[in-house]
Amino acid sequence: MRALPAALLLTAGGFTAAVAQQTAAPDTMVAKTISNYSAKYMDAECQLTKGHYKVSSGATYLSTAIERGSIPENRLRALASGRRVITEAIQQNGQDKNAAAWYYLGRIDLHLGDVAGADSAFKRAEALAPGCAQDIGKYRRVVYAPIANKAIDFTKANQNDSALVYYRRAAAWYPASPLAPYNLANIFATSKMDDSALVYYDATLKATMVDTAAATVKIRNQAGYNRAVLLTRKQRWPDAVAAFQQYLTWVPDDADAKKGLIQSLRAAGMADSASAMEKKLGVTAGNPMAPAAVTGATADYNAAVQAYNAKNFAAAAAAADKFLVVEPNNRDALYMRARSYVELKKGPEAAKAANALLAVDPMSETALSLLGAAYNLTRSSTQAVNTRLRLNALPFTISSVTAAPSGA
Structure with a gap:
C-alpha cells in the first residue's frame, strides 16, 4: 500500500x-x-x-x-x-x-x-x-464496502496484520462509518494495546453521533462500554467515570456498567457518589467489589453459574430465567440461558434466548452461533442460513462470556 x-x-x-x-x-x-x-x-x-x-x-x-x-x-x-x-x-x-x-x-x-x-x-x-x-x-x-470486507476476511483467517492494513485504509477512506475504527479498536484491545484501542474507540463514537440507525446505535453502545472498561484497565479513573456515565445514558439498565462506575468512582476519590450507587445495587458501601449477603438475585445468579458449570443445564436455565427478571441485560446470564437451552435441545426457547443475548451483545459471534444452533434444532433452515450469513459478515469482536459466581 x-x-x-x-x-x-x-x-x-x-x-x-x-x-x-x-x-x-x-x-x-x-x-x-x-x-x-x-x-x-x-x-x-x-x-x-x-x-x-x-x-x-x-x-x-x-x-x-x-x-x-x-x-x-x-x-x-x-x-x-x-x-x-x-x-x-x-x-x-x-x-x-x-x-x-x-x-x-x-x-x-x-x-x-x-x-x-x-x-x-x-x-x-x-x-x-x-x-x-x-x-x-x-x-x-x-x-x-470491498475494503472493509477484505479486512473482515483477513480477521476471520486470523491474519490480523493484513486486517489492520485494510481496516486502517477503510477508516481513513470513509470516516463516517464506525465499522472500521470499531474493529481496529477491538483488535488493539485484544492485543493489550490499550492506547491505540482507545484512539479508535473515540473515532468509533465520533462516527456514531449523527447516524441513528439501529445497527449504528448497537456499535456505539458496545464501543462505549468497551472504552469504559479499557479506561479502568488503564486506571484512568476520572475518564472511566465519565465513560461509564455516558454509556449508562444509552443503556441505563446495564448492571455490569453500574458496577464499573462504582469501582471507578471510588478509585477516583468520589466515595459519596460510589456509596449512593452501591445502595442501588445492593453491595456494601465499604468496597464496591465486596458483595452483600448472597440472597435474592445474587443467589439466583450464583445458582445459575454453579448449575451451568456442573452441566446441569435445566437448573441453569431456570436459575438464569429467575435472575434475568431482575437484571434483564446481564450478558453472562443471557449467555448461560441460551447455551443451556441449546444443550437441552429446546429449539424455540433457545432461539428466543439467543435473540435476547444478541439484543444486548449484537456483535457477538457466540450469540449468533447459538442462534444458528437454535434454528437447526427447530429445523428453520431459512433462518439458519440467514444466521450463518450474518455470522460470516460479522466484524471482529472482543465480547466474551465467563461464568463465575458473583463476588468470586
Missing part, C-alpha cells in the same frame, strides 16, 4: 513529490467495484467549473474509459491519459486551486485502483468545493 502524507497533495510542488512516490500496486478489487458501479459515465452532481482545457480533457478521458472501455488495454490507456493531463494542469498550469481538477483526478484514481491517491484528491476537492461533499461521499460509500 502506498503511504503518502496528505500534505504532499496540497500544493503543486507537493504534487510532484506525491506522484514520484506512487509505487504501490493498484487495488484491483476497488477498481472493479467502481467500474461496476459506474457502467455509465456520470458528470459531477455538484457545481464544478472545469475551466482549463486540460481539466476538461481529463474528464473526457474518464468518460471514454467508462463508456468505451470494453477492451481493458484501451480503458487503462484512457485513464492513464486522463491522470497525465490533469497532473500537468495541476503541476504546470496553476490548476491546484481548481476543485474540478482534484475531483476528476480522484475519480480517475479510483478506476485505476489507487485508493490513497483518490482519497487525497477527494479531500482537496471537498476543501475547495464543500458543496461537492455529498457527491464525493457517494463514491466513498461504494468503495468502502
Whole structure:
C-alpha cells in the first residue's frame, strides 16, 4: 500500500513529490467495484467549473474509459491519459486551486485502483468545493464496502496484520462509518494495546453521533462500554467515570456498567457518589467489589453459574430465567440461558434466548452461533442460513462470556 502524507497533495510542488512516490500496486478489487458501479459515465452532481482545457480533457478521458472501455488495454490507456493531463494542469498550469481538477483526478484514481491517491484528491476537492461533499461521499460509500470486507476476511483467517492494513485504509477512506475504527479498536484491545484501542474507540463514537440507525446505535453502545472498561484497565479513573456515565445514558439498565462506575468512582476519590450507587445495587458501601449477603438475585445468579458449570443445564436455565427478571441485560446470564437451552435441545426457547443475548451483545459471534444452533434444532433452515450469513459478515469482536459466581 502506498503511504503518502496528505500534505504532499496540497500544493503543486507537493504534487510532484506525491506522484514520484506512487509505487504501490493498484487495488484491483476497488477498481472493479467502481467500474461496476459506474457502467455509465456520470458528470459531477455538484457545481464544478472545469475551466482549463486540460481539466476538461481529463474528464473526457474518464468518460471514454467508462463508456468505451470494453477492451481493458484501451480503458487503462484512457485513464492513464486522463491522470497525465490533469497532473500537468495541476503541476504546470496553476490548476491546484481548481476543485474540478482534484475531483476528476480522484475519480480517475479510483478506476485505476489507487485508493490513497483518490482519497487525497477527494479531500482537496471537498476543501475547495464543500458543496461537492455529498457527491464525493457517494463514491466513498461504494468503495468502502470491498475494503472493509477484505479486512473482515483477513480477521476471520486470523491474519490480523493484513486486517489492520485494510481496516486502517477503510477508516481513513470513509470516516463516517464506525465499522472500521470499531474493529481496529477491538483488535488493539485484544492485543493489550490499550492506547491505540482507545484512539479508535473515540473515532468509533465520533462516527456514531449523527447516524441513528439501529445497527449504528448497537456499535456505539458496545464501543462505549468497551472504552469504559479499557479506561479502568488503564486506571484512568476520572475518564472511566465519565465513560461509564455516558454509556449508562444509552443503556441505563446495564448492571455490569453500574458496577464499573462504582469501582471507578471510588478509585477516583468520589466515595459519596460510589456509596449512593452501591445502595442501588445492593453491595456494601465499604468496597464496591465486596458483595452483600448472597440472597435474592445474587443467589439466583450464583445458582445459575454453579448449575451451568456442573452441566446441569435445566437448573441453569431456570436459575438464569429467575435472575434475568431482575437484571434483564446481564450478558453472562443471557449467555448461560441460551447455551443451556441449546444443550437441552429446546429449539424455540433457545432461539428466543439467543435473540435476547444478541439484543444486548449484537456483535457477538457466540450469540449468533447459538442462534444458528437454535434454528437447526427447530429445523428453520431459512433462518439458519440467514444466521450463518450474518455470522460470516460479522466484524471482529472482543465480547466474551465467563461464568463465575458473583463476588468470586
